[in-house]
Amino acid sequence: MKSNNTEYDIIIIGGGASGMMAASSVTKNKKVLLIEKNNILGKKLLITGGGRCNLTNAELDLRKLLKNYKKAEQFLYSAFTQYGVKDSLEFFNTRNMPSKVEDYSRVFPVSDSARSVYNVLVKEIKNKKIEVLSNANVKNILHNKKQVTGIEVEVNKKNVVYTAKKYILATGGTSHPETGSTGDAYAWLESLGHTVHTPKPSLVPLRSNDIWIKKLQGIALQDIKLNLFVDDKKIESKKGKILFTHYGVSGPTILNMSKNISDYLDKKHKVFLSLDLLPQFDHGAINKILTEVFQKNAKKKVINILGDLINKNLVSVILHNSKIDENLTGTNITKEARIILIDNIKNLKVNINGLLDESEAVIADGGVDLKEIDFKTMQSKVIDNLYIIGDLLNIDRPSGGYSLQLCWTTGYLAGRG
Numbered sequence: 001m002k003s004n005n006t007e008y009d010i011i012i013i014g015g016g017a018s019g020m021m022a023a024s025s026v027t028k029n030k031k032v033l034l035i036e037k038n039n040i041l042g043k044k045l046l047i048t049g050g051g052r053c054n055l056t057n058a059e060l061d062l063r064k065l066l067k068n069y070k071k072a073e074q075f076l077y078s079a080f081t082q083y084g085v086k087d088s089l090e091f092f093n094t095r096n097m098p099s100k101v102e103d104y105s106r107v108f109p110v111s112d113s114a115r116s117v118y119n120v121l122v123k124e125i126k127n128k129k130i131e132v133l134s135n136a137n138v139k140n141i142l143h144n145k146k147q148v149t150g151i152e153v154e155v156n157k158k159n160v161v162y163t164a165k166k167y168i169l170a171t172g173g174t175s176h177p178e179t180g181s182t183g184d185a186y187a188w189l190e191s192l193g194h195t196v197h198t199p200k201p202s203l204v205p206l207r208s209n210d211i212w213i214k215k216l217q218g219i220a221l222q223d224i225k226l227n228l229f230v231d232d233k234k235i236e237s238k239k240g241k242i243l244f245t246h247y248g249v250s251g252p253t254i255l256n257m258s259k260n261i262s263d264y265l266d267k268k269h270k271v272f273l274s275l276d277l278l279p280q281f282d283h284g285a286i287n288k289i290l291t292e293v294f295q296k297n298a299k300k301k302v303i304n305i306l307g308d309l310i311n312k313n314l315v316s317v318i319l320h321n322s323k324i325d326e327n328l329t330g331t332n333i334t335k336e337a338r339i340i341l342i343d344n345i346k347n348l349k350v351n352i353n354g355l356l357d358e359s360e361a362v363i364a365d366g367g368v369d370l371k372e373i374d375f376k377t378m379q380s381k382v383i384d385n386l387y388i389i390g391d392l393l394n395i396d397r398p399s400g401g402y403s404l405q406l407c408w409t410t411g412y413l414a415g416r417g
Helices: 015-026 047-049 062-067 070-082 087-095 114-127 183-191 252-266 285-297 302-306 312-321 333-346 402-416
Strands: 002-013 034-035 099-101 106-107 132-133 135-145 146-155 156-169 195-204 218-229 233-244 248-250 273-275 348-354 363-368 387-388
Touching: 002 015, 002 252, 015 034, 015 047, 015 114, 015 273, 015 402, 034 156, 047 106, 047 114, 062 070, 070 402, 087 099, 087 402, 106 114, 106 273, 114 387, 135 156, 135 183, 146 302, 156 183, 156 285, 183 195, 195 252, 218 252, 248 252, 248 348, 285 333, 312 348
Parallel strands: 002 034, 002 156, 034 132, 156 387
Antiparallel strands: 099 106, 135 146, 146 156, 195 363, 218 233, 218 273, 233 248, 273 348
C-alpha cells in the first residue's frame, strides 16, 4: 500500500451536496482534497427535485423551520443559527443564481435546473483551488482510538493512503444508490466507535396494485385532500398534490406520508388512501352542482358532463366505481346514482401494498446518533479530527427543500470548523 506524500489540511470524503458545500466554505489558502467515487461531483444533486433542485425552504421563522426536522429540532438550533436559510439563499443569489419561491415555500433556481446550483458550487471549489480526486473508491478509514490517521483509497486499481489534519465525512446515506450513496460510511463509523441507527428508506413513493391506477400514469392532481386509513380508521388528512405512476402514487404530499405508512405496513396493517377530488365542496354542495348541470345538459353524455367538474382522466374511473354507464345522458341519472357518484368523487380509494426501495427514496432516515456530534462545528465527539455532515446524520425530515438545507448548513459549519 502506497502513501501519498502530500499532507492536507482537510480531506473531504464525498462530493455530493454537503461535501461540495464544505469544500466551498473552507477558508482560503487551506490545502484541501475532495474525494469522490463517481467521475463527477454532485451526481445526486443533479437529479434532485426531478432535475429542478428544491434547494431550500423559505420558512424564515427558525422555530417553525426546525419543527420539520422532528426529533432533531433541539440539536439543530445552534447550527441553523450560524448558517440558515437566508445564508444559503445569499450564497447562491450573490453568485449569479437567482431563485424563486413556489408552493409550500419551496425554493428553486429561476432556471428550473439543478445544473445552476451545481455550477455555483463547482465554480466556488475551483476558485478555492480545491484538489478533486474523482473515480476514487475509499476502502477504509485508518484510525486510532482518538483520531483518523489516514484514508485508504483505490485509485487506478492501486491502494493509496491520503493523510490530513482534519477529515470531513460526507458520503451520503442509502437513497438512490445508483448515484453512489451506498451507505459505505456506516460500517466505517461503527468501527470508529460511533452509534449508527439502521437506515430505512424515507420519503418514498407508494406502491398500489389497483389496476385503474396504471391507466393514469403521468397524471397529476393538484389541491386534493388525501385521507390515510389504517384498518378502516382514518389516521390523518393532508391537502396537496398526487402523481399517478405505473407502480402506484407519488408527489410531495405522498412522500411526506410515506414514513408513517411504512410503519403501519411493517406491522401488517391494512392501509389505503381516500382521495377527495373536490375538497372545497361538501356533499350537499356537490349534489346541488350535479343536479343543476345534469338538468342543463339533459341530452349530453354523463362522461362529458363530469369532465368539466373533475379531471377528465378520472371520469371513467369514477363512473366505473359508481356502476354508472358512461353513455347515459344527464336526464338518466337518478337521485340514487347521483349520491353514489358523489361518494366516489369524495372518496376515491387507493389500496397501498407497499413502498418502493432505496433506489426511489428521496432520503433514507437513520445514521449517526445526534448525541455524538457537536452541532456548533459538526465535529465528532468520538473522534477528535472528524466532522460528519449531511445525510449521514440520523435526521428525519419531510420533502420541501429541508434535506438540501441540512446539507448546506452542516457542510458550511464543517468547512469553517
